Amino acid sequence: MANHLPVDRLRRGLCTRCRINDISVYNVRKYLSNVGFLYVAVSSGFNIPMKLTCRDCSLAELCLPRALSPDDMEQFETMVDQRPAMARGNFLYQTGDVFGGLYAVKSGSFKTTISASDGEDQVTGFYLPGELFGFDGFDDHYSCSAVALEHSSVCELPLSSIDQLVVKLPNLRRELDRLMAREITTDQSMLLQLSRRTAEQRLAAFLVSLSLRFRQRGFSGTELRLSMSRYDIANYLGLTAETVSRLFKRLKEHHLALVNGRTVIIQDFEALHRQVHGSGGR
Amino acid sequence: MANHLPVDRLRRGLCTRCRINDISVYNVRKYLSNVGFLYVAVSSGFNIPMKLTCRDCSLAELCLPRALSPDDMEQFETMVDQRPAMARGNFLYQTGDVFGGLYAVKSGSFKTTISASDGEDQVTGFYLPGELFGFDGFDDHYSCSAVALEHSSVCELPLSSIDQLVVKLPNLRRELDRLMAREITTDQSMLLQLSRRTAEQRLAAFLVSLSLRFRQRGFSGTELRLSMSRYDIANYLGLTAETVSRLFKRLKEHHLALVNGRTVIIQDFEALHRQVHGSGGR
DNA sequence: TGGCGCGCTTGACTTACGTCAAGGACCGGC
DNA sequence: GCCGGTCCTTGACGTAAGTCAAGCGCGCCA
Numbered sequence: 001m002a003n004h005l006p007v008d009r010l011r012r013g014l015c016t017r018c019r020i021n022d023i024s025v026y027n028v029r030k031y032l033s034n035v036g037f038l039y040v041a042v043s044s045g046f047n048i049p050m051k052l053t054c055r056d057c058s059l060a061e062l063c064l065p066r067a068l069s070p071d072d073m074e075q076f077e078t079m080v081d082q083r084p085a086m087a088r089g090n091f092l093y094q095t096g097d098v099f100g101g102l103y104a105v106k107s108g109s110f111k112t113t114i115s116a117s118d119g120e121d122q123v124t125g126f127y128l129p130g131e132l133f134g135f136d137g138f139d140d141h142y143s144c145s146a147v148a149l150e151h152s153s154v155c156e157l158p159l160s161s162i163d164q165l166v167v168k169l170p171n172l173r174r175e176l177d178r179l180m181a182r183e184i185t186t187d188q189s190m191l192l193q194l195s196r197r198t199a200e201q202r203l204a205a206f207l208v209s210l211s212l213r214f215r216q217r218g219f220s221g222t223e224l225r226l227s228m229s230r231y232d233i234a235n236y237l238g239l240t241a242e243t244v245s246r247l248f249k250r251l252k253e254h255h256l257a258l259v260n261g262r263t264v265i266i267q268d269f270e271a272l273h274r275q276v277h278g279s280g281g282r
Numbered sequence: 283m284a285n286h287l288p289v290d291r292l293r294r295g296l297c298t299r300c301r302i303n304d305i306s307v308y309n310v311r312k313y314l315s316n317v318g319f320l321y322v323a324v325s326s327g328f329n330i331p332m333k334l335t336c337r338d339c340s341l342a343e344l345c346l347p348r349a350l351s352p353d354d355m356e357q358f359e360t361m362v363d364q365r366p367a368m369a370r371g372n373f374l375y376q377t378g379d380v381f382g383g384l385y386a387v388k389s390g391s392f393k394t395t396i397s398a399s400d401g402e403d404q405v406t407g408f409y410l411p412g413e414l415f416g417f418d419g420f421d422d423h424y425s426c427s428a429v430a431l432e433h434s435s436v437c438e439l440p441l442s443s444i445d446q447l448v449v450k451l452p453n454l455r456r457e458l459d460r461l462m463a464r465e466i467t468t469d470q471s472m473l474l475q476l477s478r479r480t481a482e483q484r485l486a487a488f489l490v491s492l493s494l495r496f497r498q499r500g501f502s503g504t505e506l507r508l509s510m511s512r513y514d515i516a517n518y519l520g521l522t523a524e525t526v527s528r529l530f531k532r533l534k535e536h537h538l539a540l541v542n543g544r545t546v547i548i549q550d551f552e553a554l555h556r557q558v559h560g561s562g563g564r
Numbered sequence: 565t566g567g568c569g570c571g572c573t574t575g576a577c578t579t580a581c582g583t584c585a586a587g588g589a590c591c592g593g594c
Numbered sequence: 595g596c597c598g599g600t601c602c603t604t605g606a607c608g609t610a611a612g613t614c615a616a617g618c619g620c621g622c623c624a
Contacts, residue, residue, distance in 0.1 A: 114470055117559045122474035136470065138463035144470070167449065180462050181420035187469040188396055188418065188425070192404035194476040195520030199611065230572060238477025243611060245573050261572080261620065277399045481581070512602060522582060527603050543590075543602080 053077050062130030062217065063104050064157070067175035075168065079161035082106070085153040092146040092154065099137035101158035102176075105129045108152020109227045111236075112136075112144040123236040124187070126228060128213050135180045149227040194238045202237040203247045204275040207257065211266055222269070226262040335359050344412030344499065345386050346439070349457035357450065361443035364388070367435040374428040374436065381419035383440035384458075387411045390434020391509045393518075394418075394426040405518040406469070408510060410495050417462050431509040476520045484519040485529045486557040489539060493548055504551070508544040 054065045054077045065076050085107070086092065092103060095115060103110075110127045124144055127133045136143045166173040193202050207224075215221030226233070230241040237244070248259040256272055258265040266272065336347045336359050347358050367389070368374065374385060377397060385392075392409045406426055409415045418425045448455040475484050489506075497503030508515070512523040519526070530541040538554055540547040548554065 114474055116474055116478065120474075120478055122470075122478060124470045124473055136463055136466045138459040139467065140460070143463075143467040163452070166455065167452075170445070170449075173448065173455075177420040177462075178422070180459075180466070181418055181425075183466055184418045184462070184469060185421065185425040187466060187473065188404075188406045190473055191406055191469065191476060191520075192396055192398055192402075194473060195517075196398065196402055196404060229570095235477075238473075240612060241572075242574085242613085246611095249573080511600090523602075524583085524604085525581060528581095531603080 054080065057106075059104075059106070059130035059217075064102075064132055064172075064175060064179070067171045068169065069171070072169050072171060076165065076172065079157065079165055081156040081158060083154050083156050085151060086148045088148055088150050088152075090148050092148065093134070093137075093142050094145040095142060097137075097142050099134075099140055099142060099159055101156050101160075101162065102132055102134040102137075103146070103154040103156055104132050106153045106155050109149045110146050110152060110154075111149055111228060111232055112146050114144050121235065123232055126210075126232075126236070129217055131213075132179055133183075135183050138180075149232075199237070199239050199243050200247060200250070201276055202239065203233075203244065203251075204256075204272045206233065206237060207264065207266065208269070208272050208276055211269065222266045224264045224266070226264060336362065339388070341386075341388070341412040341499075346384075346414055346454075346457060346461070349453045350451065351453070354451050354453060358447065358454065361439065361447055363438040363440060365436050365438050367433060368430045370430055370432050370434075372430050374430065375416070375419075375424050376427040377424060379419075379424050381416075381422055381424060381441055383438050383444065384414055384416040384419075385428070385436040385438055386414050388435045388437050391431045392428050392434060392436075393431055393510060393514060394428050396426050403517065405514055408492075408514075408518070411499055413495075414461055415465075417465050420462075431514075481519070481521050481525050482529060482532070483558055484521065485515075485526065485533075486538075486554045488515065488519060489546065489548065490551070490554050490558055493551065504548045506546045506548070508546060 054060055054063070054073060055070075057063070060066060065073050068076055083103075092110065093100065105127050107129060109129075110133065111123050112125045112127070112133060113121045113123050115121045125133065126149070133146065134142065162176075166176070193205060197205070210224055210226075211221045214224055228236075230244050234241045234244045248257075251257040252259060254271075256266075256268045256275075258267060336342055336345070336355060337352075339345070342348060347355050350358055365385075374392065375382065387409050389411060391411075392415065393405050394407045394409070394415060395403045395405050397403045407415065408431070415428060416424065444458075448458070475487060479487070492506055492508075493503045496506055510518075512526050516523045516526045530539075533539040534541060536553075538548075538550045538557075540549060
């Protein structure tokens with residue numbers, strides 16, 4: 001397994017194999033100790049002191065500012081707050097909190113959940129580096145809670161900044177609208193998933209989506225490390241952890257994917273993809 | 283049954299019992315012929331020639347412009363296009379159409395649907411007078427199709443107008459953000475419904491929501507006329523038409539609601555409400 | 565490095581809801 | 595007022611996925 005190192009990307013803050021974007025010796029140590037396999041056999045280049053700007057950030061092409069011209073970008077950067085890293089399981093915000101702003105994942109990953117009156121939760125989304133979340137809060141209060149799935153960090157775009165920026169930067173407003181529409185579209189396609197697809201198809205769709213998003217971020221699209229538990233996956237897909245477990249077993253038997261704990265090796269992406277769209281649901 | 287007539291509201295374009303907002307002799311005749319029970323035993327006051335302004339519209343307190351000051355409202359009105367009425371079953375827009383703008387229901391009702399690659403549809407929402415839809419289109423193309431469920435009409439807020447107005451009217455932008463966030467929140471609470479609630483709970487939630495929204499619009503909250511088919515309801519709730527039918531029967535047996543064709547009489551709202559939140563799902 | 569607990573797996577059994585099929589009611593058009 | 599089609603209802607039956615329970619093992623912490 002390649003220990004071929006994309007040093008320049010690392011310098012800019014991101015290892016293409018891991019999910020580290022805000023580099024510091026502490027974080028890397030911490031991260032490495034969590035990672036099962038060691039793609040990062042790094043020597044130097046770690047304790048670069050830095051306050052990342054968006055232009056430096058390796059996620060720039062994926063993240064919100066990608067719609068901005070260099071001039072706009074400069075204005076934009078001054079409005080973005082970098083938040084301290086968070087430990088796994090910590091809440092970034094909770095249901096009912098006053099809307100503070102939007103968040104972009106800088107490193108790690110998050111889940112958002114809503115809770116029913118009886119206390120039961122529903123996972124509504126997983127967010128990877130470069131992805132924006134918090135749109136549900138625009139109605140004054142967040143309707144979801146956001147939880148770090150691993151050691152993670154975010155950039156914050158505070159509400160006050162948004163109000164100022166959208167007037168000055170029409171491109172930013174349009175990009176925000178676009179992202180919000182995409183949030184709606186993905187939620188709605190989940191509605192279709194939940195009501196018209198079999199458990200098998202849902203899991204296949206989940207893996208395909210993750211694979212594509214990882215690849216987009218420069219990670220491997222075939223060897224993934226899941227940051228969420230079986231329970232989270234099951235909940236997100238409207239299933240139980242037992243069912244997910246059995247399905248993973250079936251994927252293994254059919255040589256579509258090899259799942260071992262939280263490591264997933266996708267063996268036959270095409271077949272998985274076919275399964276998603278394949279021959280109707282229930 | 284009262285033929286007590288809210289004439290002033292009718293003058294302004296809305297009968298509180300029916301769903302007529304854009305009054306013309308033609309429309310009323312057309313509508314009456316579709317309605318099973320005749321609340322509207324109207325004599326005069328029908329063929330009022332009018333181009334409704336938002337200030338005249340009886341839906342003003344519910345619709346988008348409610349966030350606007352009188353001055354703002356005047357600017358806003360000039361940008362809104364009134365579309366000709368549409369027959370049942372007609373598309374306002376279809377999946378993939380270039381985003382033209384947002385729509386507010388003026389009379390009648392609409393459903394939005396997405397379709398899977400295999401051609402199967404999923405109903406993602408129902409929209410009543412005063413409700414805004416089309417947000418999914420902000421990402422350049424509509425990801426849903428919008429279909430009139432009965433003889434209906436809409437007001438259009440074209441994209442070009444939105445771009446101009448949001449700069450001039452910050453309150454409008456905030457209201458749009460709020461509505462968009464609400465769309466996200468309702469979609470996500472549907473995710474919870476679909477994955478964690480029994481068929482019975484889903485249908486109860488559907489009826490409770492409809493009842494509240496009808497009441498908000500000045501219609502009866504206890505005697506509803508559904509504009510959507512059993513198939514649509516079932517599809518929206520992730521069930522089959524057969525199951526919905528059986529559930530309606532059960533509601534009748536338990537004296538919670540009386541359902542006859544498309545007429546629903548809610549007998550015990552509280553009990554229905556309890557059923558929604560009651561003692562966990564599956 | 566070793567111990568403990570949570571998260572995962574596996575099997576046996578249950579059930580809510582879907583599927584299939586047939587008949588009935590309503591509605592709109594001629 | 596009759597006829598055709600669509601929408602709705604009802605019953606019999608099947609099954610995908612849930613529930614319950616028990617054991618295993620990874621990974622986290624001391």
